[in-house]
Amino acid sequence: MTPEENKQFNEYDFSSFYFGTDDGQFTIIDQFNAWHNEAIRLGYNQFSMPLTSAPLSVVKLIHPDFHTESELINLSSYNYLGIATRKEVIESAKEALDTYGLGASGSPILSGTFQIGVDFAKQLAAFKKKEAAIIFPTGYSTNLGFISAIMRPGDTILLDQFAHASIVDGAILSKAEIVYFKHNNSIDLEKKISKIKGRKLIVVEGVYSMDGDMCPLPSIVEVAKKYDSKILLDEAHSAFIFGEQGRGIAELFGLEDQIDFHMGTFSKSLGGIGGYICGSQEIINYANAYARSRFFSCNIPPAIFAGLSKGLQIAIEEPQLRSKIQNNFTLMKEKLIHYGIENITSQSQIIPVIIGDEDKTFFIAKKLLNEGIFVLPVVYPAVTKNKARLRVSISATLDESQIDFAAHKIASVIHDLK
Numbered sequence: 158m159t160p161e162e163n164k165q166f167n168e169y170d171f172s173s174f175y176f177g178t179d180d181g182q183f184t185i186i187d188q189f190n191a192w193h194n195e196a197i198r199l200g201y202n203q204f205s206m207p208l209t210s211a212p213l214s215v216v217k218l219i220h221p222d223f224h225t226e227s228e229l230i231n232l233s234s235y236n237y238l239g240i241a242t243r244k245e246v247i248e249s250a251k252e253a254l255d256t257y258g259l260g261a262s263g264s265p266i267l268s269g270t271f272q273i274g275v276d277f278a279k280q281l282a283a284f285k286k287k288e289a290a291i292i293f294p295t296g297y298s299t300n301l302g303f304i305s306a307i308m309r310p311g312d313t314i315l316l317d318q319f320a321h322a323s324i325v326d327g328a329i330l331s332k333a334e335i336v337y338f339k340h341n342n343s344i345d346l347e348k349k350i351s352k353i354k355g356r357k358l359i360v361v362e363g364v365y366s367m368d369g370d371m372c373p374l375p376s377i378v379e380v381a382k383k384y385d386s387k388i389l390l391d392e393a394h395s396a397f398i399f400g401e402q403g404r405g406i407a408e409l410f411g412l413e414d415q416i417d418f419h420m421g422t423f424s425k426s427l428g429g430i431g432g433y434i435c436g437s438q439e440i441i442n443y444a445n446a447y448a449r450s451r452f453f454s455c456n457i458p459p460a461i462f463a464g465l466s467k468g469l470q471i472a473i474e475e476p477q478l479r480s481k482i483q484n485n486f487t488l489m490k491e492k493l494i495h496y497g498i499e500n501i502t503s504q505s506q507i508i509p510v511i512i513g514d515e516d517k518t519f520f521i522a523k524k525l526l527n528e529g530i531f532v533l534p535v536v537y538p539a540v541t542k543n544k545a546r547l548r549v550s551i552s553a554t555l556d557e558s559q560i561d562f563a564a565h566k567i568a569s570v571i572h573d574l575k
């Protein structure tokens with residue numbers, strides 16, 4: 158099936174099935190399924206492919222068309238530093254499994270708090286050079302729970318137009334007013350914030366998850382201070398990678414003390430699961446009492462805390478991992494440009510290769526899958542319409558020849574389609 162043959166199908170996307178077109182209760186579910194099944198038949202089902210190996214530089218997965226196991230170069234993992242699969246991390250988690258069993262079996266506020274988790278929060282706060290840390294089950298629930306805990310109706314939350322869904326959902330849940338500013342544009346932010354009275358929170362991301370660009374933190378901080386706003390910085394994709402000690406872009410820009418709430422996840426560079434806010438003891442006490450996504454949810458299993466603790470130790474003691482990932486993403490960008498790909502603007506390990514057209518993007522990703530490269534298509538609503546892309550995600554576990562091979566393949570599949 159070529160991109161041209163699929164045009165009719167592509168008049169629809171997920172937004173078409175959000176509201177129904179008739180009064181029938183839940184007929185929208187049948188309409189969605191008719192479209193969804195057609196998507197699978199036409200080969201658009203390139204999401205949620207089941208992996209059958211660890212997410213290393215080479216990964217095994219079940220091919221969606223052939224239903225057989227394929228081995229591919231992995232350009233789609235968040236295991237940025239390779240910590241998810243480090244022997245010491247696995248050993249540490251295994252030991253804790255033997256001691257504590259599978260899960261936490263309780264909310265952190267009731268019976269789900271274990272000493273190992275308390276110690277890890279202290280280890281993290283010390284690493285981030287903050288008074289205290291609070292840990293949530295996921296990065297998503299961190300933004301959801303924390304933003305809705307500290308903001309109220311009548312307050313205003315200023316969001317970058319490309320804000321992650323977890324930030325948007327947290328802001329919606331808080332019932333504060335939401336004001337969007339243009340992506341990475343502090344002039345637009347100032348235009349908007351200058352008209353706002355009352356309590357204000359600006360939320361920005363260290364590295365944006367679909368574009369791989371960094372937030373212009375110095376000018377954002379300047380605006381925040383001028384208009385007396387608090388700042389939450391989400392370092393999901395930048396903590397443990399940027400900054401001399403790996404504390405993220407706040408460290409890189411020398412602005413750690415200017416950020417009120419430092420947010421991040423353990424699902425990416427530390428290769429586990431969970432999220433955090435680091436800040437003053439007072440704010441952590443408050444979040445502990447009001448963040449419902451944590452309060453009313455089971456805690457992270459002790460075995461995961463054990464693995465995270467070892468992973469954090471590795472991230473601290475092995476700065477060469479940060480050098481390796483930085484060398485790798487620089488090399489990938491150079492190679493893509495060398496093989497003729499234009500418009501590479503990423504500043505990080507997330508390198509979008511913009512295709513624009515959704516059909517073409519799916520087609521290219523499928524071809525690459527068949528040629529040994531695991532790189533995922535990203536389309537609306539994850540990115541704006543007509544900005545469909547391959548989202549290349551680089552890790553420290555890739556070697557030079559894998560990067561060269563993958564860049565060459567990506568470029569030749571794209572050029573063949575022109």
Ligand SMILES: Cc1ncc(COP(=O)(O)O)c(C=O)c1O
Nearest residue numbers: 295296297321323366393422424
């Ligand atoms: C910027 C940002 N914040 C938060 C999250 C949620 O993190 P998690 O996947 O750990 O729930 C993500 C996930 O990709 C993200 O990109």
